[in-house]
Amino acid sequence: MTPQLPHPKHYPQHIDLEPVLHAEGTVRLPGSKSISNRTLLLAALAEGSTTIHDLLASDDTMVMLGALRALGIRWDEIDERTIVVHGGGGLLPKREADLFMGNAGTAIRPLTAALAVIGGDYTLHGVSRMHERPIGDLVDALNAAGAQIEYMGEPGYPPLRIRRGHIHAERIAVRGNVSSQFLTALLMAAPLMTGSHPVSIDVVGELISKPYIEITLNLMRRFGVEVEQNGWASFTVHPGQRYASPGSIHVEGDASSASYFLAAGAIAGGPVRVEGVGLHSIQGDVRFADALERMGAIVTRGENWIEARSNGVLKAIDADFNHIPDAAMTIAVAALYADGPSTLRNIASWRVKETDRLAAMAAELRKLGAEVEEGADYLRITPPEQLKPATIATYDDHRMAMCFSLASLDGQARRGNAMRILDPKCVAKTFPDYFEAFVGIARNELF
Numbered sequence: 001m002t003p004q005l006p007h008p009k010h011y012p013q014h015i016d017l018e019p020v021l022h023a024e025g026t027v028r029l030p031g032s033k034s035i036s037n038r039t040l041l042l043a044a045l046a047e048g049s050t051t052i053h054d055l056l057a058s059d060d061t062m063v064m065l066g067a068l069r070a071l072g073i074r075w076d077e078i079d080e081r082t083i084v085v086h087g088g089g090g091l092l093p094k095r096e097a098d099l100f101m102g103n104a105g106t107a108i109r110p111l112t113a114a115l116a117v118i119g120g121d122y123t124l125h126g127v128s129r130m131h132e133r134p135i136g137d138l139v140d141a142l143n144a145a146g147a148q149i150e151y152m153g154e155p156g157y158p159p160l161r162i163r164r165g166h167i168h169a170e171r172i173a174v175r176g177n178v179s180s181q182f183l184t185a186l187l188m189a190a191p192l193m194t195g196s197h198p199v200s201i202d203v204v205g206e207l208i209s210k211p212y213i214e215i216t217l218n219l220m221r222r223f224g225v226e227v228e229q230n231g232w233a234s235f236t237v238h239p240g241q242r243y244a245s246p247g248s249i250h251v252e253g254d255a256s257s258a259s260y261f262l263a264a265g266a267i268a269g270g271p272v273r274v275e276g277v278g279l280h281s282i283q284g285d286v287r288f289a290d291a292l293e294r295m296g297a298i299v300t301r302g303e304n305w306i307e308a309r310s311n312g313v314l315k316a317i318d319a320d321f322n323h324i325p326d327a328a329m330t331i332a333v334a335a336l337y338a339d340g341p342s343t344l345r346n347i348a349s350w351r352v353k354e355t356d357r358l359a360a361m362a363a364e365l366r367k368l369g370a371e372v373e374e375g376a377d378y379l380r381i382t383p384p385e386q387l388k389p390a391t392i393a394t395y396d397d398h399r400m401a402m403c404f405s406l407a408s409l410d411g412q413a414r415r416g417n418a419m420r421i422l423d424p425k426c427v428a429k430t431f432p433d434y435f436e437a438f439v440g441i442a443r444n445e446l447f
């Protein structure tokens with residue numbers, strides 16, 4: 001878990017996938033990115049040491065660990081998937097640091113808020129795309145509360161300089177319609193702000209990606225902080241609460257990563273089982289399986305697994321995917337195999353993620369022969385009679401690489417394709433071994 005970028009794996013310039021007749025097998029999922037990065041930060045801020053089991057080892061978690069190391073937090077590595085983080089009890093040993101944030105939204109947003117509250121002299125910067133991803137709503141909210149955060153480049157975007165400020169606010173307002181990570185960041189930092197008074201965070205406008213807030217509240221609770229919730233409009237942290245280690249914590253498998261394998265089972269026979277998420281998952285993206293069911297797949301769920309297989313037809317879907325923006329990309333590719341046009345609605349946040357995912361998705365689906373209407377916040381996808389062989393650009397977006405591998409599958413009367421996926425190393429953001437796992441469920445004879 002020693003932070004090391006770029007990821008040590010050697011990736012080729014492209015990966016060629018043969019057409020796949022049938023998908024079947026079991027995949028043990030890597031740890032959830034959202035849970036891993038929240039847990040690392042909370043463990044660093046908590047009183048006591050926290051053993052984290054099944055932590056994700058990927059670029060995004062290496063970014064968080066690298067930042068924590070630069071801030072003076074220590075940890076012990078027990079084995080490849082287990083570390084013990086020694087918390088600073090709300091303090092960070094180093095009050096000056098230059099922090100590389102890669103393209104990890106789950107690192108830069110929560111760290112910006114925590115560091116602004118703790119106070120010090122910090123710079124936060126990332127890869128070029130990170131410098132195009134908005135952070136202005138969070139900076140505005142923190143500065144209005146007394147923080148001193150300056151833009152080092154374009155206003156509204158990283159890189160940022162955080163100077164010694166003094167946050168004293170009982171009410172903080174933040175816009176919720178660009179990224180839920182701004183609210184997550186303020187919630188996680190709020191217990192560091194309470195003196196003798198409560199801190200309330202009010203959401204201005206519509207809040208997107210709500211299930212991620214549930215992950216935040218769940219983990220804060222496990223680290224000893226209860227948040228009073230007034231619907232999705234307002235959240236209050238009462239004084240006298242400090243983060244305390246729960247002793248040990250287990251990271252669930254990543255439900256967004258599960259979506260590729262479940263879709264493979266639904267498209268190309270199955271059964272494909274993912275292990276590491278199940279009936280009691282705290283991740284909203286497990287609801288991807290509900291969407292697959294609506295498309296006609298047969299889905300079964302256990303305590304710690306989900307399985308999908310094909311029912312012979314995949315029905316088109318028209319639905320709002322605001323609650324599962326990451327897994328919804330997998331629906332867009334599954335829609336290539338559906339019996340008619342599918343519409344994915346309310347996905348405007350796709351435009352400000354690893355790339356402009358609405359534009360990228362439309363361009364690459366068209367290469368496969370689909371007819372695609374790209375709206376400001378929706379995609380309508382009409383599948384072709386037969387998929388065309390294609391070379392897929394991935395835009396340095398792990399999810400583009402992962403979900404387009406599915407177009408190599410045979411299923412629902414459509415023949416899979418010879419696919420070339422360019423620049424596959426981008427999967428290292430959340431799933432360094434993705435292609436090994438994908439090839440592991442690909443069968444080229446029927447039984």
Ligand SMILES: O=C(O)C1=C[C@@H](OP(=O)(O)O)[C@@H](O)[C@H](O)C1
Pocket residue numbers: 033034035105106178179180181184208209212325326349
């Ligand atoms: O809080 C989180 O862990 C995340 C929230 C979502 O972002 P938005 O809230 O920006 O949609 C999601 O897309 C991202 O991959 C992870």
Ligand SMILES: C=C(OP(=O)(O)O)C(=O)O
Pocket residue numbers: 103104105106326353354399430
């Ligand atoms: C949007 C994503 O990442 P981030 O956490 O950097 O926002 C993603 O993983 O799809």
